[in-house]
Amino acid sequence: MKHRAVTTQQDYYRGIRMVPYDLVKELAIALGVIGVLGLVLAAVFSSPDEAPVTIASWSQTDPVDFVTTATGELAGTTKSAGYGQPYNDTAGADQAWGPISPQAWFGTSIPVDSAKDFVIEPLRRAAFGNAGLTAAVNTWETASADQQGSWTDAYTKALADAKVGSGNTVSVVDGDYGPLPVMMSSLLGMGQSGALDGLLQISGRFYQTDYTPALLFIGDGGYLDGLAANWNLHGDQWGMMNETGQYPGQTWLWLYTMWYQVFPFNSDSGFLGLNAGNADLGVIILMSLLTVGLALVPLIPVLRDVPRWVPIHRLIWRDYYAPKKAMP
Amino acid sequence: MDAVRPGAQAEPEPRSWTLRTRQLIDRLLPMDHLLPDRQPYYVGSWVYVFGVITIAALVWVIVSGVVLAFMGPQWWHISNVGRFFNGLHFWSVQMFFIFMVLHLWGQYFAAGWRDGRVATWMIGVVIFGVSILTAFTGYLSQQNFDSQFIAINAKDAMNGAGIGAFFNVLNFGQMYGLHVMLLPIGVTFLVAAHIVLVRMRGVVKPIGAEGCVRS
Numbered sequence: 141m142k143h144r145a146v147t148t149q150q151d152y153y154r155g156i157r158m159v160p161y162d163l164v165k166e167l168a169i170a171l172g173v174i175g176v177l178g179l180v181l182a183a184v185f186s187s188p189d190e191a192p193v194t195i196a197s198w199s200q201t202d203p204v205d206f207v208t209t210a211t212g213e214l215a216g217t218t219k220s221a222g223y224g225q226p227y228n229d230t231a232g233a234d235q236a237w238g239p240i241s242p243q244a245w246f247g248t249s250i251p252v253d254s255a256k257d258f259v260i261e262p263l264r265r266a267a268f269g270n271a272g273l274t275a276a277v278n279t280w281e282t283a284s285a286d287q288q289g290s291w292t293d294a295y296t297k298a299l300a301d302a303k304v305g306s307g308n309t310v311s312v313v314d315g316d317y318g319p320l321p322v323m324m325s326s327l328l329g330m331g332q333s334g335a336l337d338g339l340l341q342i343s344g345r346f347y348q349t350d351y352t353p354a355l356l357f358i359g360d361g362g363y364l365d366g367l368a369a370n371w372n373l374h375g376d377q378w379g380m381m382n383e384t385g386q387y388p389g390q391t392w393l394w395l396y397t398m399w400y401q402v403f404p405f406n407s408d409s410g411f412l413g414l415n416a417g418n419a420d421l422g423v424i425i426l427m428s429l430l431t432v433g434l435a436l437v438p439l440i441p442v443l444r445d446v447p448r449w450v451p452i453h454r455l456i457w458r459d460y461y462a463p464k465k466a467m468p
Numbered sequence: 469m470d471a472v473r474p475g476a477q478a479e480p481e482p483r484s485w486t487l488r489t490r491q492l493i494d495r496l497l498p499m500d501h502l503l504p505d506r507q508p509y510y511v512g513s514w515v516y517v518f519g520v521i522t523i524a525a526l527v528w529v530i531v532s533g534v535v536l537a538f539m540g541p542q543w544w545h546i547s548n549v550g551r552f553f554n555g556l557h558f559w560s561v562q563m564f565f566i567f568m569v570l571h572l573w574g575q576y577f578a579a580g581w582r583d584g585r586v587a588t589w590m591i592g593v594v595i596f597g598v599s600i601l602t603a604f605t606g607y608l609s610q611q612n613f614d615s616q617f618i619a620i621n622a623k624d625a626m627n628g629a630g631i632g633a634f635f636n637v638l639n640f641g642q643m644y645g646l647h648v649m650l651l652p653i654g655v656t657f658l659v660a661a662h663i664v665l666v667r668m669r670g671v672v673k674p675i676g677a678e679g680c681v682r683s
Contacts, residue, residue: 149501149669149670152583153670157509158506158507159507161504161506162505166517167523171527173524174525177559177563178559178563182552182555182556183555186552186554187551187555187557188558189544189545191612192612192616193616223627224627225627226633235627241630242630243627243628246633249633249634250632250633349639349640349641349644350636350640350642351639351640355616355620356638358616367613368617373617380618380621380622384613387558388562390604390607392565419628420624420627420628420629421629424629424631434596435589435590436590437589438579438581438586444579447576447577447578447579453577453578453579455513456515456574456578457510457513458513459512460509460510460674
């Protein structure tokens with residue numbers, strides 16, 4: 141019983157020739173080599189650091205997209221407005237595979253009201269001492285849903301042919317847009333001045349580290365998406381494993397990213413209820429199963445036998461499998 | 469000094485938890501197994517080096533990460549020294565994954581789980597998974613364009629799987645906290661457990677070696 145592990149290893153290696161081996165020296169050399177490699181790579185190639193998109197840079201560079209997105213938030217037509225859980229309870233928006241819909245199971249844990257959070261509340265704060273803007277917001281909020289829909293429809297159509305004027309303002313042909321031109325002009329000004337970057341982060345607390353509202357708003361627009369396409373970051377460009385510049389990115393996500401490129405996850409019709417519409421759920425389930433399968437490889441027939449059939453182990457233990465020399 | 473009377477019974481072993489713990493450690497992992505100076509002669513392949521290099525890369529990831537964490541998440545964007553340490557962190561992570569994957573494939577084709585080493589393999593797979601999660605939160609913590617776009621797109625995968633309700637990739641504070649504290653502790657603990665299991669059992673014999681028992 142005494143020193144059972146010693147006995148076990150001694151038994152296990154009985155009859156096998158043991159040779160000197162310096163593990164600590166090996167680790168020290170590895171630390172040195174990897175350290176030098178890392179220092180050289182860092183000095184020569186550095187690391188990617190493209191500046192983030194701000195509300196200010198977005199509204200200054202592409203004011204029409206900014207105003208169109210903000211109008212879409214009021215109309216409820218943006219991605220975040222009709223996202224579903226965990227932001228809101230839009231009917232039919234949650235991903236599901238048959239009865240499996242974990243997106244719906246946990247409810248609205250991060251409530252987001254796109255129109256109120258991204259447009260109305262910031263305008264309310266900016267309207268302090270501004271009678272015109274206060275009246276415009278009041279008009280919007282007291283209007284019927286039908287009236288609001290009529291204004292946003294007309295304004296959205298007009299924005300398709302919008303012109304960017306001097307001072308980076310957005311102008312559209314005359315029409316019945318209700319208070320929208322006043323509201324959007326103010327919001328654009330706040331965006332371009334940088335004020336909206338701060339207003340979207342107001343949470344009632346001084347310190348703030350949660351960028352959910354600002355990122356959802358930016359994500360609803362087309363500006364960031366266009367920049368990402370130029371960097372080959374889109375999902376259909378294997379985006380999850382890419383990054384800006386000529387850097388390797390998260391190459392270890394290649395398998396996860398690959399499923400989005402193949403049937404049924406890239407298909408509208410799909411197979412067995414899995415399709416592009418619920419691809420996120422389907423791919424996560426598949427990758428979870430594959431990860432469990434990888435952990436259980438030692439217990440899975442065929443998979444655990446492949447190493448015996450494929451003679452790579454003969455390369456790994458070349459000395460062991462080498463023909464034994466005849467005794468003199 | 470008391471003399472032991474003939475026929476008297478020996479004193480019972482003290483019921484000390486400390487003593488028992490020490491005896492258990494001595495039995496399971498004596499020092500000459502933790503740091504052996506001799507190995508079977510077939511432990512001369514490059515495949516055995518991949519694991520050690522992975523540990524070396526992890527050490528550099530942690531060292532550079534500690535510097536970055538100490539100076540704060542903004543530092544490397546505005547300081548050349550900070551940018552250099554971020555580069556060291558970045559490339560150490562890349563090397564960590566490259567050699568971890570080589571180690572994984574090497575152990576697969578060596579069927580390294582044989583002779584009672586299934587738990588070692590399984591912990592290795594968990595390390596791989598937790599490392600991916602750690603790197604993912606690192607990309608989300610960069611505070612640059614990459615982290616913005618990854619967050620905006622990854623939220624759909626997380627939300628679609630229901631994970632987004634408690635793992636909000638748009639919440640920088642949550643991702644940063646996970647990246648610099650909880651997940652690295654998890655990886656380090658798991659790597660330590662992995663190494664302890666490897667040293668307890670010793671390296672596996674070649675496939676087909678006499679006395680080899682299928683796990």
